[in-house]
Amino acid sequence: xxxxxxxxxxxxxxxxxxxxxxxxxxxxxxxxxxxxxxxxxxxxxxxxxxxxxxxxxxxxxxxxxxxxxxxxxxxxxxxxxxxxxxxxxxxxxxxxxxxxxxxxxxxxxxxxxxxxxxxxxxxxxxxxxxxxxxxxxxxxxxxxxxxxxxxxxxxxxxxxxxxxxxxxxxxxxxxxxxxxxxxxx
Amino acid sequence: xxxxxxxxxxxxxxxxxxxxxxxxxxxxxxxxxxxxxxxxxxxxxxxxxxxxxxxxxxxxxxxxxxxxxxxxxxxxxxxxxxxxxxxxxxxxxxxx
Numbered sequence: 633x634x635x636x637x638x639x640x641x642x643x644x645x646x647x648x649x650x651x652x653x654x655x656x657x658x659x660x661x662x663x664x665x666x667x668x669x670x671x672x673x674x675x676x677x678x679x680x681x682x683x684x685x686x687x688x689x690x691x692x693x694x695x696x697x698x699x700x701x702x703x704x705x706x707x708x709x710x711x712x713x714x715x716x717x718x719x720x721x722x723x724x725x726x727x728x729x730x731x732x733x734x735x736x737x738x739x740x741x742x743x744x745x746x747x748x749x750x751x752x753x754x755x756x757x758x759x760x761x762x763x764x765x766x767x768x769x770x771x772x773x774x775x776x777x778x779x780x781x782x783x784x785x786x787x788x789x790x791x792x793x794x795x796x797x798x799x800x801x802x803x804x805x806x807x808x809x810x811x812x813x814x815x816x817x
Numbered sequence: 818x819x820x821x822x823x824x825x826x827x828x829x830x831x832x833x834x835x836x837x838x839x840x841x842x843x844x845x846x847x848x849x850x851x852x853x854x855x856x857x858x859x860x861x862x863x864x865x866x867x868x869x870x871x872x873x874x875x876x877x878x879x880x881x882x883x884x885x886x887x888x889x890x891x892x893x894x895x896x897x898x899x900x901x902x903x904x905x906x907x908x909x910x911x912x913x
Contacts, residue, residue, distance in 0.1 A: 652903040664887040668879040
């Protein structure tokens with residue numbers, strides 16, 4: 633140990649500098665060797681070329697930076713895409729109306745099972761039961777004695793009705809057929 | 818000459834014993850990743866491998882092909898910083 637120290641102290645600056653350079657190149661060589669091992673392993677394991685892609689397919693996934701578009705280049709519209717498909721009746725309903733619709737459609741609420749049944753009937757057997765269901769409908773509207781918010785409900789009904797056109801040619805036709813069959817009996 | 822090599826071995830021994838060599842290696846590695854050296858080298862490796870064929874590449878091939886370029890591509894700023902650290906170490910431990 634003593635001898636080494638003596639010999640070290642006898643070094644002049646140029647020799648120290650050369651030593652420093654040597655150590656540096658040693659380190660760089662080490663780094664290269666490490667990289668080579670890494671690459672070689674990756675090649676033999678088969679994952680070295682995995683991240684290779686051609687320019688064209690990369691272009692498809694570029695981030696879009698334009699006003700009015702999101703990063704995928706789609707138009708961001710707050711209200712447009714928010715629709716859910718009802719699992720029961722498979723209609724698409726605005727997300728804000730989905731929960732109330734589902735309640736009615738699945739028949740979980742107070743009044744809803746009857747409404748749901750009515751919907752199914754009007755939806756499926758449009759031909760035969762139309763007049764009957766219409767009668768039921770009227771019945772429902774008047775049948776408020778057991779519910780709390782009678783007026784509220786009535787109002788809602790009204791607004792619902794307004795959205796549906798009250799009569800069309802088919803309805804008139806069914807009505808005529810119905811009346812006629814009654815007469816003949 | 819013999820004395821010189823002896824002295825070099827002693828210094829290297831000291832570098833390893835003090836853990837300074839590991840620290841320097843780690844520093845160099847991070848610096849090289851930061852400055853993009855590693856990506857350049859990987860690209861070069863890809864060329865070499867394509868040339869030789871995926872199945873026939875050996876570590877020796879890679880080392881001989883890649884090392885000269887690796888040495889040349891190390892940026893001066895990184896070299897300077899490393900040399901500074903090495904000189905400081907030598908100054909501390911060579912002139913006790």
